[in-house]
Amino acid sequence: MDAGGEPPMNPDTVASAPRRGTGLPWPWALAGFATALLVAVGLYWPGVERLVHIWTHSQTYAHGMVIFPISLFLVWTRRQDLARLLPEPSLLGALGILLLGGVWFLGRAADITTVQTFVVVALVPALVLALLGRRVTRVLLFPLAYLFFAWPVGNFLVPVLQDFTAWISVALLRLSGIPTFSEGHYISIPAGDFVVAEVCSGIRYLIASVALGLVYAYLVYRSLWRRLAFVGLSIVVPILANGLRAYGIILIAHWTGMEHAVGVDHLIYGWLFFGFVMFLLFWIGAFFREDHLPLATPGRGSSAGAPAVRGPALGILPVLAAAAVALVLAPAGEAWMDWRMIASDGDARPVAPQVAGWQGPLPLQDPAWTPAWAEPDGRIQAAYAGDGGEVAWQVYHYRYDRSGTDLIRYDNRIQDGRQWRRIQQDIRSVSLTGGARHQVRETFLRGREGEDRLVWHWYQVAGRTTVRPVEVKLLEAWARLTGHEEGSLLVTVSTGFRAGPEEARKTLAGFLRQAPRRVAVETGNGADD
Template identity: 25%
Template structure:
């Protein structure tokens, strides 16, 4: 009897126990690999967006130079979070997620077609969230919410803070200079000291320090297991430290420039100097950050198994934007013509001279210049896409040099049946003033700002009128308050249709 029991134990029972173990191991492997399969699927389906992002991530001297290391770290943390639990959810939730995936995919197609890059790139995040919720369940998505938000620090949405950060840095550093009573003239983002001119330009906004410090604060919060309240406090402290590092850097450069009469090598190359200050300020904060013992969040292998059918369904749900993009590229071969316009009765005549303050605009399809009585200058820049890959509304950043000109006033006003942007500019350390009125025509739709023009690309593209026109009127002020000059420009702009 003992021999029979030994044979049964050796030959039967272990073999029966091997099958569940192998099944669990395979299930665990699938639960670890599936998030990476979803990410690979998103890259394949929306490849043009990732190509555009890659060009920003490889500009090592700009605000997203940290993107590749951050994304690599995100993938490592995603791997360490596995195996990710597949939670059961009701069919109607799956149906809602499926509808949301289809509409988000179509939204990506629209943004990609009309070349609104920031919205196109932002669409990747909801696509990732919805895809993982569809595969793993909404409950699991909520458990991973802090980790899955980490890639937001690799998207160029932060660039829209740059102008505000330049103004903030100018104000804070200006106050620091006033406190120590250095002889200096502070004019907007320019600081004039006896030995020269220090300009707080875009690169001095502190945006890079801000994003990296926020990303570090977010990572520390995630690793230490902070909840929402702790995360918010951590981000506030990290953001303040990143900005403070930049303000101290600029202030020290002003001191160096003042005491060396602008002869120090730091005045020409201060990149490394800035990162040293950043490290001296932020690394101690990282070291002394409170640590909360994080419980083991690795989910047990449950009975819900990975479904290859659900992955195939996900491919179908993500595909509408991909295939619509292929159709548009194949059919969009229409050659557009320039828009027509009337200059009204303001007395505009063709003129070869440039505007009093020449604009910095992308290369145009056609440019026309005119002049009217009272030295009112008009410039019309027209853009017509030559192919489906060209933007209807090109990228327009600052139209004048901040090193020499200061924006004193800007507002949107109604002129006749359109809205225009009225702007008053002053030459730094001088009295010369320029008044400018500008508006845009996007396929027959008028806009006063570039952001509005970007949105109006949608009806313009689908109406078939793919042209973009910039109308700019300028005149030099002959009075201190520029009131008469503004009225003359507004009257002239009303007659242009």
């Protein structure tokens, strides 16, 4: 007995006591969530379309199509915990939708596919938080976080993985006693030549391994350290395995005189090798399984697991209204921006400059090299001749008369991979007249017939020059928001050389010292030809 004469409460009784809340019954909440999800798909359809296009056209991100079903399965495993909760719409979720809408608006203004697809994926957890509440979101934290594996991101790792794969392949080949010459991602042995292309970087194996490893660790383990250890192995093992895979392909080709492990054979071998490695990883991980223990239910206090009883629901109406407004606001702003761009559309054309000390601009007929860039709205190709040599000047022009440009795209390349291959790329700072500095991105190309070429390129947006794609996207967003009419430019200067790249650098530097720092763009009314 306590001082008030009441018997003390049993903790088990407290844990199982009904908890009143201001929420919705599950059928209504799920119907509202499904409706909101369909509305979001319609409002943010450009991002949904790009997401599905990447899944269906990129082998690297094809796994994205199965992430949502896997996440739904993971939700199903928590159904008993969810049955004890009451969906309570949260104003925090409405705020999350509003913030994602702002990111969407900027992503559309800058035409950044990565940002748009991120918002599409992130809207699902935000809608869960807004319409089903914090307690439900807490229980579904892992299934909702797992959805981000459907977001097609990871290309920034490709060059690093290519470098590592080439390095370990060359090291193992030399340890095997095979004469090996390597130059960047290109490997030559007596039997033939090989290249560690982007598709051979192992990014697909890495993403698939981590995606499978996370689900396995979540379902099989309960302790945090075992989960982290297994996920860590899911990252390290495929990277090492891809290096061994590339080495094995070259070794088989060497033993068979290039009859096997080339063409389709190396793809089949790669996936069989990856499947075997993952089988070993999961087999070893099964010795430490803990799935006989119950999953922990995150929550605050013992009342989190108590059955919920619905209370008055009038307080949720403002929250639902705020979520609806937040969902619509960004697409409405995007429609205004598109209307503004169309209304201010005009004719803008870059102009080939006169360069002191150089003959030109001369017509550039059938250039030896052109950038493998998206088709521009306008193109200028000119040749200049001087005492220092010959320079090819090429400009690709992209206008703002539609949402987005193709100046920065994942598949834009300086080299075409067929006639020209990239040997080296770096950022270089060039001294101009008067002591000014101008940054260029330098690419050393080698042709199929032994011809070498040095290419300097940069971007010009809203009258400013840069070599950084991220800065280009930010400047493009600013240009659209402010009504800038000049458009975006890819500017390249290139020259061939025989003795070495220093000769070509002097030629290009001498040209840029006399050329205008920015490409002039004439604007007016009318349609571009």
